[in-house]
Amino acid sequence: xxxxxxxxxxxxxxxxxxxxxxxxxxxxxxxxxxxxxxxxxxxxxxxxxxxxxxxxxxxxxxxxxxxxxxxxxxxxxxxxxxxxxxxxxxxxxxxxxxxxxxxxxxxxxxxxxxxxxxxxxxxxxxxxxxxxxxxxxxxxxxxxxxxxxxxxxxxxxxxxxxxxxxxxxxxxxxxxxxxxxxxxxxxxxxxxxxxxxxxxxxxxxxxxxxxxxxxxxxxxxxxxxxxxxxxxxxxxxxxxxxxxxxxxxxxxxxxxxxxxxxxxxxxxxxxxxxxxxxxxxxxxxxxxxxxxxxxxxxxxxxxxxxxxxxxxxxxxxxxxxxxxxxxxxxxxxxxxxxxxxxxxxxxxxxxxxxxxxxxxx
Numbered sequence: 529x530x531x532x533x534x535x536x537x538x539x540x541x542x543x544x545x546x547x548x549x550x551x552x553x554x555x556x557x558x559x560x561x562x563x564x565x566x567x568x569x570x571x572x573x574x575x576x577x578x579x580x581x582x583x584x585x586x587x588x589x590x591x592x593x594x595x596x597x598x599x600x601x602x603x604x605x606x607x608x609x610x611x612x613x614x615x616x617x618x619x620x621x622x623x624x625x626x627x628x629x630x631x632x633x634x635x636x637x638x639x640x641x642x643x644x645x646x647x648x649x650x651x652x653x654x655x656x657x658x659x660x661x662x663x664x665x666x667x668x669x670x671x672x673x674x675x676x677x678x679x680x681x682x683x684x685x686x687x688x689x690x691x692x693x694x695x696x697x698x699x700x701x702x703x704x705x706x707x708x709x710x711x712x713x714x715x716x717x718x719x720x721x722x723x724x725x726x727x728x729x730x731x732x733x734x735x736x737x738x739x740x741x742x743x744x745x746x747x748x749x750x751x752x753x754x755x756x757x758x759x760x761x762x763x764x765x766x767x768x769x770x771x772x773x774x775x776x777x778x779x780x781x782x783x784x785x786x787x788x789x790x791x792x793x794x795x796x797x798x799x800x801x802x803x804x805x806x807x808x809x810x811x812x813x814x815x816x817x818x819x820x821x822x823x824x825x826x827x828x829x830x831x832x833x834x835x836x837x838x839x840x841x842x843x844x845x846x847x848x849x850x851x852x853x854x855x856x857x858x859x860x861x862x863x864x865x866x867x868x869x870x871x872x873x874x875x876x877x878x879x880x881x882x883x884x885x886x887x888x889x
Contacts, residue, residue: 568735628722634715636670654784656702662687678706752838757857762864777801794873808837813866
């Protein structure tokens with residue numbers, strides 16, 4: 529089958545005759561999707577969604593409203609399986625959807641205190657995983673918790689056992705997060721979409737978020753990836769950095785690996801650790817960049833974004849290919865040394881705050 533793009537039908541017919549095949553027109557259906565149509569339109573996905581709905585309805589049945597009726601746990605595991613496929617390819621953060629659908633609290637009656645995302649820190653079960661594990665009222669609502677008392681010694685806190693001292697400190701931090709939060713008794717709880725000013729879901733806002741994530745900006749950093757004179761492990765490190773896939777503490781916190789109180793920078797600068805802070809803004813590691821600049825004979829203020837920092841540093845010696853390549857090697861080397869030192873501080877309990885010992889280039 530021959531299809532033409534921006535060609536007239538007579539030319540397409542003649543070409544099909546020469547090639548002795550049939551010809552068609554766009555859009556056409558392939559695997560349930562209209563190929564050649566606008567994928568940003570809801571209608572584009574309707575045929576596929578209808579087919580999925582039909583299959584699931586046949587397997588699990590429907591309720592009186594025509595919705596698929598899942599037994600407990602089936603629907604969530606099905607969605608997790610789909611999400612795993614996409615996130616496994618490195619296309620999206622596996623929590624991109626749940627992190628952008630949050631609860632707008634009214635009276636708090638229909639929102640789970642621990643499990644739902646209704647605070648800036650996300651679900652308390654994730655932000656304070658240790659406390660959630662120890663809680664004896666995991667299914668309590670926000671309203672019931674508020675009425676019982678979520679102050680430091682409130683009756684809302686029910687534990688399976690007596691807390692250790694460091695766990696009591698976690699409770700104090702959680703209480704601090706809840707401070708000054710007031711319920712609105714005349715309103716009901718509702719879901720809101722965090723990626724649009726209207727707080728209502730739209731295909732365009734989700735599409736814009738996904739296409740702006742990770743891969744769409746990689747072309748801007750192409751000259752800093754896979755540098756021939758740099759070891760493979762360093763190139764992989766830089767690639768993960770630009771993809772925001774390094775296990776920095778903000779990522780670990782979002783994945784529930786660490787608690788809220790563990791997200792501070794390992795240099796004891798007092799700031800939360802993310803990639804930009806760690807490699808550029810940290811009070812300790814920013815001194816490393818100043819020492820490197822002095823060594824190279826430059827005196828300048830460096831950009832505070834990752835892309836801007838990379839481009840500015842690579843251009844310090846001019847725009848010739850040899851010069852940019854040399855300064856790019858220095859740039860990625862400094863980043864890798866910072867990363868290794870950061871890991872040493874965490875896993876070997878190092879606390880040397882002198883940036884001079886980091887200059888190993």
